[in-house]
Amino acid sequence: MSEVSRRHFLQLGACVVGGACAADALPSLAHAAEGGDITTLRTTLPYPRVKLASIGQLTVGREQLTTYPDQASPVVLAKLGRPAINGVGPDRDIVAFSRRCSHMGGTLSFRPDTATFHCPLHYAFFDAQKGGLLVIGQATDNLPQLELEVDAAGDIFAVGIRGLLYGRQTNVLA
Ligand code: FES
Incomplete structure (x- = not known):
């Protein structure tokens, strides 16, 4: 058997074996999906629903510091006093x-008079009224914004994040 034909024979054999293995695996994956037990195939985790404050606790010019979706992720909750992109209330x-x-x-500081976030390291700033839009600076991404919901009692809940938190591969850690 020549070198070329032997290589061709080995490649063909690998394809046949690989295809058979894949065909065997598919029914078991489909069965597991129907049963809802494929946790290892999930790439994202659900966001927690966390109460941040009540509408009555917020006043223009006095932001609140808290964390979301976990203790290692500091966030600012603010009432801007003017309509904002994705604003609630x-x-x-x-x-x-x-x-x-x-x-x-x-770590950003918030300036209520201009509704902007300022970075002390390289002087980027972001517009809170425009969804965290990067206004100027060395950053290339906008500021991640929390998705908020307000219930009938006026309680404000964080339910997700638009954008990826700095330093993370996924916003919700396992
Ligand atoms: S870390 Fe904020 S501009 Fe560089």
Whole structure:
């Protein structure tokens, strides 16, 4: 058998064996999916629903510091006093953002007079009224914004995040 034909024979054999193995595996994967027990194939975890504050506790100019979705992720909850992208509440002006700069994770300070977040490390700033839009600086991503919901009692809940938190491969850690 020549070198070329032997290589061709081995490649053909590998394809046949590989195809047979894949065909054997598919029914068991499908069966497991129907039973809802494929936890190892999930790439994301569900966000927790966490109460951050009540509408009555917020005033314009006094932001609240808290964490979401876990203790290692600092966030700011603020009432801007003017409608904002993704804002909630009767005035659509309540928003929440990560306090970690999207550039290199600097801890941001919030300035209520301009509704902007400022980074002390390389001076990026982000517009809270415009969904965390990067205004200027070395960052290349906007600031991650929390998805908020308000219930009938006026309680504000964080239920998700738009954007990836700095330093993470996934926002919700296992
Ligand atoms: S860490 Fe914020 S601009 Fe660099």
